[in-house]
Amino acid sequence: MNNPFQNAMKQLDNAADIINLDKNIRVILEQPDRVIEVAIPVKMDGGEVKVFTGYRSQYNNALGVYKGGIRYHPGVTIDEVKALSFWMMIKCATVNIPMGGGKGGVIINPKELSIGEIERLSRGYIQKIWPNIGSDKDVPAPDVYTTPQIMAWMRDEYEKLVGHEDPGVITGKPLEDGGSEGRSFSTAQGGVYCIRELAKKMKLNPAETTVAIQGYGNAGSYMAKILYKMGYKIVAISDSKGGVYNADGINPQKADAIKEAGGMLGCYCLGSVCTLEQVPGDGTCRGITNEELLELDVDILIPAALENQITIENVDKIKAKAIVELANGPTTPEADEILRSKGIILVPDVLANAGGVTVSYFEWDQNVKGEHWTEDDVLEKLEKIMVTAFNEVWDTKEKYNIDMRTAAFVKAVERVSAKMT
Numbered sequence: 501m502n503n504p505f506q507n508a509m510k511q512l513d514n515a516a517d518i519i520n521l522d523k524n525i526r527v528i529l530e531q532p533d534r535v536i537e538v539a540i541p542v543k544m545d546g547g548e549v550k551v552f553t554g555y556r557s558q559y560n561n562a563l564g565v566y567k568g569g570i571r572y573h574p575g576v577t578i579d580e581v582k583a584l585s586f587w588m589m590i591k592c593a594t595v596n597i598p599m600g601g602g603k604g605g606v607i608i609n610p611k612e613l614s615i616g617e618i619e620r621l622s623r624g625y626i627q628k629i630w631p632n633i634g635s636d637k638d639v640p641a642p643d644v645y646t647t648p649q650i651m652a653w654m655r656d657e658y659e660k661l662v663g664h665e666d667p668g669v670i671t672g673k674p675l676e677d678g679g680s681e682g683r684s685f686s687t688a689q690g691g692v693y694c695i696r697e698l699a700k701k702m703k704l705n706p707a708e709t710t711v712a713i714q715g716y717g718n719a720g721s722y723m724a725k726i727l728y729k730m731g732y733k734i735v736a737i738s739d740s741k742g743g744v745y746n747a748d749g750i751n752p753q754k755a756d757a758i759k760e761a762g763g764m765l766g767c768y769c770l771g772s773v774c775t776l777e778q779v780p781g782d783g784t785c786r787g788i789t790n791e792e793l794l795e796l797d798v799d800i801l802i803p804a805a806l807e808n809q810i811t812i813e814n815v816d817k818i819k820a821k822a823i824v825e826l827a828n829g830p831t832t833p834e835a836d837e838i839l840r841s842k843g844i845i846l847v848p849d850v851l852a853n854a855g856g857v858t859v860s861y862f863e864w865d866q867n868v869k870g871e872h873w874t875e876d877d878v879l880e881k882l883e884k885i886m887v888t889a890f891n892e893v894w895d896t897k898e899k900y901n902i903d904m905r906t907a908a909f910v911k912a913v914e915r916v917s918a919k920m921t
């Protein structure tokens with residue numbers, strides 16, 4: 501159940517029905533152009549070789565080169581990668597950047613590998629897919645558990661194989677390696693621009709707005725820090741090990757310090773690293789599970805982890821007034837329908853987390869032109885794109901009396917299909 505690709509196709513159907521999408525375009529959009537499956541042999545530190553499975557799905561390039569991250573996660577499946585590449589196509593089209601949809605994944609738990617093994621895996625992945633990528637073909641980037649350092653190894657391996665420089669082959673690189681200013685926090689920053697626009701529509705004022713964030717990776721942790729600085733009240737955060745709720749608000753810098761010292765987020769209540777038994781189970785500040793976080797009575801709930809978190813199983817317990825999806829695919833289509841009927845506003849992933857790929861597009865653009873833009877320039881351009889897209893989606897929602905996800909898909913599918921005919 502909850503096959504992400506089937507969910508993605510249901511979302512496509514909803515939008516295609518609204519605009520009466522041409523049947524011939526529709527059948528093409530129901531499949532990726534190409535899915536590459538590779539076996540990646542990696543020499544482990546102990547001397548033995550292990551073979552990992554990787555994928556790259558190239559969904560559609562009507563608007564521009566295939567674009568999208570590479571995920572390292574034990575739960576990667578071919579259908580997940582296909583769905584994520586489809587969502588990349590919709591995402592780029594929603595924010596109107598000239599990029600197509602792609603995504604990669606390797607079935608691996610990177611926490612079980614040494615740095616050296618991760619480097620060899622990353623280079624090995626490129627050794628298998630290099631003929632299919634390039635700044636004029638398909639441009640990967642970071643996603644769950646992949647980092648700027650991994651992008652730098654991949655760029656290096658690619659350039660060795662093709663025998664010439666091509667910094668735009670991959671984005672999300674470290675600054676000193678052709679990366680863009682602002683890329684590290686751009687996914688969160690794009691989501692913040694959406695929240696700012698949403699707050700205007702909902703007449704929310706930051707100091708009185710409570711926020712819960714599920715997932716404390718690149719997107720979630722920057723989101724917590726930016727919103728905290730803007731005066732929002734972050735009452736709950738979590739990572740894969742569990743989370744913390746504090747009715748009086750959470751200071752993300754202090755949460756970072758606990759994590760960096762090797763503690764669970766629940767130790768936040770005690771102010772120092774602790775054991776699971778020491779985390780308070782009740783009171784103003786207490787440890788919570790990821791499931792409990794989703795069910796908190798907050799103004800804004802931000803899923804920033806993985807797919808299929810808000811499903812038919814728990815949707816009736818969701819109490820948030822608005823949901824802003826920083827993760828890809830956190831809500832299933834069945835849950836979407838119930839949220840809509842309950843009047844909960846949902847800013848969909850393809851809009852809310854598009855800041856990442858938008859600054860990736862800027863990075864690629866700078867690389868191919870040999871330029872380096874300032875952080876102010878990057879943020880000014882990002883803000884314009886996000887605010888325009890948010891309001892276009894909002895207006896489309898009002899025009900057809902639909903939810904924001906279907907509205908984003910309507911805008912996106914219109915743009916992609918116009919290029920395909």
Ligand code: GLU
Nearest residue numbers: 568569641643856857860
């Ligand atoms: N992995 C990010 C996403 O899902 C960024 C992709 C990119 O920068 O190409 O949007």
